[in-house]
Amino acid sequence: MVNRVVKVVVTGPVNAGKTTLIRTLSDVPVVCTNESATDDVAGMKDLTTVAMDHGICYPSEGMELHLYGTPGQRRFDFMWEILAVGAHAILFLVDGSDPESIEEVSYIYDHFGERINIPELILVTKSDLEGALSPADVAARMGIDPSHVVACDPRSTNAAKATLLSFIESQKLEVCEPII
Amino acid sequence: MATKQDRINSVLDELKMATSDIQGAGVLSPDGMMIADKLGGTQGDAAAAMGAALASLAKRVTDTLKVGDFQEVNIRGSNAGILLFDIEHRASLIVTVTQGANLGLVFLEARQAQRQLGDIL
Numbered sequence: 001m002v003n004r005v006v007k008v009v010v011t012g013p014v015n016a017g018k019t020t021l022i023r024t025l026s027d028v029p030v031v032c033t034n035e036s037a038t039d040d041v042a043g044m045k046d047l048t049t050v051a052m053d054h055g056i057c058y059p060s061e062g063m064e065l066h067l068y069g070t071p072g073q074r075r076f077d078f079m080w081e082i083l084a085v086g087a088h089a090i091l092f093l094v095d096g097s098d099p100e101s102i103e104e105v106s107y108i109y110d111h112f113g114e115r116i117n118i119p120e121l122i123l124v125t126k127s128d129l130e131g132a133l134s135p136a137d138v139a140a141r142m143g144i145d146p147s148h149v150v151a152c153d154p155r156s157t158n159a160a161k162a163t164l165l166s167f168i169e170s171q172k173l174e175v176c177e178p179i180i
Numbered sequence: 181m182a183t184k185q186d187r188i189n190s191v192l193d194e195l196k197m198a199t200s201d202i203q204g205a206g207v208l209s210p211d212g213m214m215i216a217d218k219l220g221g222t223q224g225d226a227a228a229a230m231g232a233a234l235a236s237l238a239k240r241v242t243d244t245l246k247v248g249d250f251q252e253v254n255i256r257g258s259n260a261g262i263l264l265f266d267i268e269h270r271a272s273l274i275v276t277v278t279q280g281a282n283l284g285l286v287f288l289e290a291r292q293a294q295r296q297l298g299d300i301l
């Protein structure tokens with residue numbers, strides 16, 4: 001039997017937790033392109049994604065979730081476009097404790113929104129940190145339907161898998177067979 | 181005493197002067213910022229980000245397929261070529277060359293610049 005392959009793009013501002021999420025979810029070794037940060041990102045963390053993260057999750061018999069994480073900085077927007085080709089669903093991550101992250105996710109959300117129309121989910125990370133906004137507040141700031149916005153800690157395997165699976169199941173995605 | 185930036189720029193100037201097959205050269209950080217731009221034209225920032233993405237992916241490919249340390253990427257377009265050299269995993273040297281460039285000579289010069297930049301950075 002051929003597995004159903006679902007391609008999921010994971011995007012959002014730098015430091016939102018995209019690479020962490022893919023590492024948590026993947027059942028195979030993750031392909032990462034983490035490089036030393038030399039710009040203002042260096043104040044937040046040492047390494048930053050410059051091309052993509054790729055992992056595969058096998059949630060159930062007959063299904064493969066192919067995860068593609070993007071870089072967060074706008075100068076890598078050419079990778080956003082490359083990685084979005086053929087995607088079935090998209091996750092936007094945003095650091096709920098960082099006002100700049102919430103501002104930036106709107107820009108990224110619009111960028112993709114102008115180019116593709118696929119099921120989307122916004123994951124608010126870092127809800128455990130002081131001053132973090134609730135998913136409802138983030139939805140209000142972004143001006144979008146709050147039912148598309150949920151909290152998720154990408155460091156937690158159980159939380160991340162449960163969130164992604166219920167999203168995939170709820171969408172009845174039109175999935176295709178593997179291309180190669 | 182010349183600043184680091186001056187020394188990098190003079191390596192790039194020398195490289196560009198070495199052969200007319202070399203059109204431009206630049207040094208970029210691993211996270212896609214231009215450190216020194218002698219590419220000519222206005223695409224420096226895009227070249228830096230794309231160069232960093234290419235270099236990082238090339239590194240992953242050489243690791244995964246076990247062909248040793250990543251050294252360079254060679255892209256040939258129908259009008260010109262682009263070479264990308266690793267500088268001790270701390271930066272990359274990007275070189276644009278003419279169509280039909282004498283790549284033997286270009287590589288010789290670029291490797292020398294690569295060593296010099298490795299010492300400076």
Ligand SMILES: Nc1nc2c(ncn2[C@@H]2O[C@H](COP(=O)(O)OP(=O)(O)O)[C@@H](O)[C@H]2O)c(=O)[nH]1
Pocket residue numbers: 012013014015016017018019020021045047048049072093125126127128129152153154155
């Ligand atoms: N406290 C806390 N830290 C988080 C959470 N999600 C991610 N992080 C941390 O935030 C950083 C995010 O880094 P990374 O995954 O590289 O973000 P990326 O730039 O989106 O790929 C890592 O140090 C994570 O451990 C969260 O929900 N709570």
Ligand SMILES: [Mg+2]
Pocket residue numbers: 018019020048049070071
């Ligand atoms: Mg990342």
